[in-house]
Amino acid sequence: MVYLTRKIEFSASHLYHNPAFTAEENQRIFGKCNNPHGHGHNYTLEVTVAGEPDPTTGMVLDLKELKEILEREITQRMDHRFLNYEVAELKGQIPTCENIARVIWNLLEPRIRQGKLHRVRLYETPDLFADCYRNGAKPA
């Protein structure tokens, strides 16, 4: 098995706020992330696909195709957007790294037809990231 990883970056704003909590609870639980007008990050997304290289092409999957999937599904949807208000898949969820990584997994998995999506790693900053795997898959 070969693991192939492609990286993209996007910039987006968000805020953490749960309407079921009081203003004080939101402030206590989410801290600065609760500031009402939001704030932004440069996100880095690493997408890892696992598979055997095709004997004819030598490829696990065509990187150009993966690049187009990432452009269409992720960049166009999330880059320079306010995640809370502009990304339908995050409606009703707090746009934490954990939740965004899961949304990205669910967007990408059905689109990848050669090889299998193995891991989505989303960095919110260089020191904070979330990984998403299929349960039972061996973590990289």
Place this chain on the structure above:
Amino acid sequence: MTEALKIELGRRYRFAASHRLHSERLSDEENARVYGKCNNPFGHGHNYVVEIRVSGSVDPATGMIANLADLDAFVEREVLEPFDHKSLNEDVPAFREKVPTTENVCKEIFQRLKRFPKARLERVRVEETSNNAFEYAGEEI
């Protein structure tokens, strides 16, 4: 569908510390041969990076596996405060008997952080320099 997925939260921390690699079980000549420069008697230091991964269910109310403020405070108390700007050999009791190689530092950090009550510790990675990294995920069962 989401239950089929496993989410881990990763976080990177830094500390600076000195150490000296020297085993009481080896002669002076053997120590010098095995550890080379790292055996110099007064020790030397590194800027260490600690990367940890924790897993758990994502609380729908907060979107989080664990609140970062809780995780950061725990790591600060258990690892950064006792290790940062310290001599690992002299100031951390665990390394009075164990040689503070980064393999052992990695395992020691894992032992300390696996007690974090709000998520499951999956893996500790310690980068001693930008060219040397060690990872430990607990004992295989």
